[in-house]
Amino acid sequence: MLNDTAPLTLSLCGLPFEARASGALWLPTERMLVISDLHFGKAERHARQGGGFWPPYENTETLARLDAEVDALDPACIVALGDSFDDDACADQLDGKTRARIDALVATRRWIWITGNHDPAPSGFGGEVADAITLGPLTLRHIAEPQAQGEISGHYHPKANIRLRGRRIARKCFFVSNSRIIMPAFGAFTGGLDVFDPTFAPLFDHESSVILTGTRAVRLPLKQLRRVVA
Numbered sequence: 001m002l003n004d005t006a007p008l009t010l011s012l013c014g015l016p017f018e019a020r021a022s023g024a025l026w027l028p029t030e031r032m033l034v035i036s037d038l039h040f041g042k043a044e045r046h047a048r049q050g051g052g053f054w055p056p057y058e059n060t061e062t063l064a065r066l067d068a069e070v071d072a073l074d075p076a077c078i079v080a081l082g083d084s085f086d087d088d089a090c091a092d093q094l095d096g097k098t099r100a101r102i103d104a105l106v107a108t109r110r111w112i113w114i115t116g117n118h119d120p121a122p123s124g125f126g127g128e129v130a131d132a133i134t135l136g137p138l139t140l141r142h143i144a145e146p147q148a149q150g151e152i153s154g155h156y157h158p159k160a161n162i163r164l165r166g167r168r169i170a171r172k173c174f175f176v177s178n179s180r181i182i183m184p185a186f187g188a189f190t191g192g193l194d195v196f197d198p199t200f201a202p203l204f205d206h207e208s209s210v211i212l213t214g215t216r217a218v219r220l221p222l223k224q225l226r227r228v229v230a
Contacts, residue, residue, distance in 0.1 A: 008217040013137040013150040013183060020172050022065045023184040025152070026073055028134075033073060034140065036081035036154030037116075039187035040094065040102070058099045061188040071110075073222055076109055079133065081154040081177075081183060082116025082142030100111045100159045117155070122202070140170070146202045149179045156199065157185040159192030160210050160220070162228045174211040177204050184213055196229065 006016035007026065014049065018026040019230035025034040033121065040059055070078075094102075102125060105111070112126030135149045144153040160176040161168065172184035172192055193199060195210055210225055212218040220228075 004048060008211055008219055010181075010211075010219075012179075015136065015138065017181075019213075019217050020069065021213055021215060022069055022141070023174075023186045023213045024069050025064075025174070025181065025183060026069075026075075029075070030130070030135065031074070031076040032135075032184065033069060033080060034079045034081060034152060035066065035186045036142075036183035037067075037083045037157060037185035037187055037190055038066075038080060038085075039083055039185065039190050040085045040098070045056075052225055057210045059094070062186060063098070063101050065186070066103075070105065074192060077112065078105070078109060079112045079140055080114060081140060081152070082114045084116065084152065089207035094217050107174055107215040114140065114142050119225065144180060144203050151180040152183065153180070154183045154185070157192040158182055158195050158200070158210070160195050160225060160229075162214060162225065164228065170206060171212040171214050173213060175204060175208065176211060177208040180204075195225070 007020045010017050010019060018028065020026060023035070026032070029032070040062065067077075088140055088200055106126045112133060113125070113127055113134070114130045115131050117128065130131060132139055134140075137151060139148060140150060140152045142153060144151060156175075158173050160173045161170050164170070170192070171197065174184055175182040177192045182203070195204075204222070207220055209219055209221045212220065
């Protein structure tokens, strides 16, 4: 069913995860929800730097998807894997309603802000701040380290471009191997880096796979994706 939003199950270092169609990652044994690259304030930063004005709904749309996941899963802990704000100044420029919604999410559960390259010092929102955290055999950080094993990271905003029934489709995606997961960007206005970009070569081999997000989570081996690439 095209409207099926059921998650896709996977494991890393023996721990079970659900890759959600929204782009969030759920660890049921810990009741932990992992999201990455929210980039709150991206439109404001773009305008501030002279890039023109974008439609002003990015924060609302991003928070609506996050609220839906929180309502569905009731996580005990949320980990935001860096670049939660498009830069440190964006936090000060948030409108009151958006800030109140973020404050409410942070206040009702354990919340961990992982530092990113866009927001090296997220502050003023409560919760905990860390460069990385460990969870048993796993390390959660913003930018992947090539030699790491058992790593969950973000930063690169992976996406896949495919051609299906004559149509070109671009989807944000998880990039998955036996040793790591790179998360898709959760933010509404974030772009993406194609999974066949050479940047990913040191991190993934031909046995890796992607999990497309959107209306449903769909897993494709990288070898199969090459055959349907746009």
